[in-house]
Amino acid sequence: MPLKLFELVGRDAARPFSPYCWRTRMALAHKGLSADTIPWRFTEKSVLVPYGSERVPVMLDGDRAVVDSWAIANHLEDAYPDRQSLFGGAGGRAMARFINSWGDIAILGGISPLVLADIPKLLDQVDADYFRTSREARFGKPLEEVMATRDQAVIGFRRSLEPLRQTLKAQxxxxxxxxxxxxxxxFGGFQWARVVSPFKLLEETDSVYAWRERLLDAFDGLARKSPGFPV
Amino acid sequence: MPLKLFELVGRDAARPFSPYCWRTRMALAHKGLSADTIPWRFTEKSVLVPYGSERVPVMLDGDRAVVDSWAIANHLEDAYPDRQSLFGGAGGRAMARFINSWGDIAILGGISPLVLADIPKLLDQVDADYFRTSREARFGKPLEEVMATRDQAVIGFRRSLEPLRQTLKAQxxxxxxxxxxxxxxxFGGFQWARVVSPFKLLEETDSVYAWRERLLDAFDGLARKSPGFPV
Structure with a gap:
């Protein structure tokens, strides 16, 4: 039975944009697995209730529903041990937890105020309204106001990538x-940004830019071929 | 032939304080290895010239000199493969590179302005002068001025630990x-701070505090027994 993956989309069902779903997409490709996509939208919460989740990705592997990108990566690693490892051993799996947290905080938290107000443009009205209301409650101001300073804010975001930049000097x-x-x-965070916003996150001279290029090209251009803005 | 390790000290030769040397000390203990310490001070650059280094740690393993804490960890992992692994596999070794960069930038870079002016107090005059001159050139102001706002700055430092805090929720x-x-x-950064400064980096309710406690206790209290301030 093929794997099934609920993926966040907007008006265009073939334009998945969730950073968490992109982590899973890349992980599946790494394992040489494919999954049938089930397009899912922000306001379709009821669809996920049977799986005990309110958000995507949710992956169905036979009878089993796996919820959350981290849990899915672990499931893929454990359920398909003969395929290319996602973590390169127990140490890598543990350390990836830390990188997952850094990715959530520095990457997703850093990118969010730079692209947020571009997201409703991709959504149907009901989802756009939901997105705006829930995110404006979180930020305490209109999305456009959060994003108004992005030309300045992106400088801080680029600076926050320094640990990645240092790593890329060595490997x-x-x-x-x-x-x-x-x-x-x-990468999930960068692909999210690419799909939802024309805003330039990285300068072309940045080693992180070159790293992102390599990942856009990975798996026969899986991420680059998916609809999005040029980077 | 026993391993030898050049370690940074000040007036008290039995009070090693370099965060990089502490990374190595803990790595040696993890491998069940011990090394004879060769106390080394900031202005003893000439002693390290034969090993092609200007700073510590420098480890001597038989004929071989290994320079830099990251290189030493890799040498220990490769030269003593039958002992407890430092990285838990190839994936962990690669990801530890990233964590090493995060440790240098967020931890050492974050702690430095909070403890810097306390360091000369531990040094002989010639080293204190060297330390002050070189660091004040780097910061562009007196060490005391860098440290003057530490009661405020520590709040930002604590916030920067969030990826670690999130990780510690899971493991x-x-x-x-x-x-x-x-x-x-x-941990090397936290131990450095503990050895050189009475300043409180962490609140007792912080999960990072509890994690640090566990590492202070590791290897029969190796780090806790070394001279330092109470945390």
């Missing part, structure tokens, strides 16, 4: 000579 | 159920 990927789940964690 | 160490080199990278 082409966080995973070493080849990418692994640690890379997909971080 | 007791960055290395998982037990500490590994990823933990020692980060």
């Amino acid at each position: 082409p990927f966080i995973g070493g000579d080849a990418p692994d789940y640690a890379d997909y964690i971080v | 007791p160490f960055i290395g998982g159920d037990a500490p590994d080199y990823a933990d020692y990278i980060v």
Whole structure:
């Protein structure tokens, strides 16, 4: 039975944009697995109730529903041990937890105020309204106001990438000579930004830019071929 | 032939304080290895010239000199493969590179302005003068001025630990159920601070505080027994 993956989309069902879903997409490709996508939208919470989740990704593997990108990566690693490892051993799996947290905080938290107000443009009205209301409650101001200073804010975001930049002086990927789940964690955020916003996150001279290019090209251009803005 | 380790000290030769040397000390203990310490002071650059280094740690393993804490960790892992692994596999070794960079930037870079002016107090005059001159050139102002705002600055430092805090919600160490080199990278900075300064970096209710306690207790209290201030 093929794997099934609920993925966040907007008006265009073929334009998945969730950073967490992109972590999973890349992880599946790394394992040489494919999944049938089930497009899912912000306001379709009821669809996920049977799986005990309110958000995506949710992956169905036979009878089993796996909820949350981190849990899915672990499930793929454990359920498909003969395929290319996502973590490169127990140490990598544990350390990827830390990188997952850094990815959530520095990457997703850093990118969010730079692209947020571009997201409703991709959504149907009901989802756009939900997105705006829930996120404006979180930020305490209109999305456009959060994003108004992005030309300045992006400088701080670029500075926050310094640990990644230092790593890339020594090796082409966080995973070493080849990418692994640690890379997909971080890349998911950049791909999210690329799909939802024309805003330029990185300068072309940045080693992080070159790293992102390598991941856009990975798996026969999986991420680059998916609809999005040029980077 | 026993291992030899050049370690940074000040007036008290039995009070090693370099965060990089502490990464190495913990790595040696993890491998069940011991090294004879060769106390080294900031202005003794000429002593290290034969090893092609200007700073410590420098480790001598037989005929071989290994320079830099990251290189030493890798040497220990490769030269003593039958002992407890520092990285838990190839994935962990690659990802630890990233954590090493995060440790240098967020931890050492974050702690430095909070403790800097306390360091000369531990040094002989010639080293204190060297330390002050070189660091004041780097910061562009007196050390005391850098440190004057530490009661405010520590709040930002604590906030920067959030990726570690999130990780510790899932597991007791960055290395998982037990500490590994990823933990020692980060802990080295905290131990440095403990040895050189009475300043309180962490609140007792912080999960990072509890994690630090566990590492202070590791290897029969290796780090806690070394001279320093109470935390």
